[in-house]
Amino acid sequence: MIISVINKKGGVGKTPFAFSIAKDLGYFLQSNDNSIIEQIYPQKAKILLTPKKIDNCVYDFGGFVEKGILEIVKESDYIIVPCTSDYNSLLRTLETLNEIGNSNKVCILVTDYRDDKEKNQICETLDSNFTDLNLFFFKFSKIIRNSTSSGASFTELYNENNLSRLSYTNFFNEYQKLLSFITKEK
Template identity: 60%
Template structure:
């Protein structure tokens, strides 16, 4: 299984989602962007300006500048595109999707960090008015994304720490599990 997480916009959750998916599915993790992944996912994560294509890997791409990014994205079973409902994030996401559509790889948009259903609906409708055949997943604002990177734990690991964390992160984890199930189902169908 190969998955790529890409968006030209920074600060949308690419690294946290890539790390959690890799850890929860027991996959390797590679990135072309500086981050803490090598220290929080030892022996299974690597940062390189030119990541190598290997099986059973999640790729966290900070952009399209480095060579090899589009080749790896094309080999992916799915491309995840995290996006916040902020105007600039939506613009960069539209640019990102336009560049990736030609690869003919399923695109999964993760609407992250929204505060209200109105923000969620606005982000989805903005993207749907520009594109068809996008799969959407919705992750309301949660500290789980920041806590994952700070503690070096996947989303599932964080949610299982205490009975209170199970309750606190329940909605996020339900949607995250739907994402994992979609990724693994899509990979087994390919």
């Protein structure tokens, strides 16, 4: 299986989601963007200017500029597009969706929103431009930052202790829905 995590906008959660999905599924992780993935996932992560297409890999793409990226995205089994309520994030998300196209293999992750007003703003903007989107909702949570700073996946952080299970319950439940969606048989 090939999973691409992509958005032209930085700071929307591409790397933490790509890392956690790869680690929780036991997949390889490749990125075309400088990040800490090789340090936190040393046996299975690589940063390459031109990523190589391999099976059982999650790709963390920081844009479309490098050769071969769009080909890997289009051949992916699932394409994950994280998005925040920031105006530039919404614009870049729409650009990304226009470039890759919307299909049943595209998942939009509404990340880092603070309240229902922000969540609804994102949904209205996306729904006014695209139909039948696969949406997943991840309210602001420190688990995103904690994942890459600790080298632990979302599942590992959730399972650390009773307090972490309590603190991360809503986020983790949505993450489990995402994992179930991308691992279901096609």
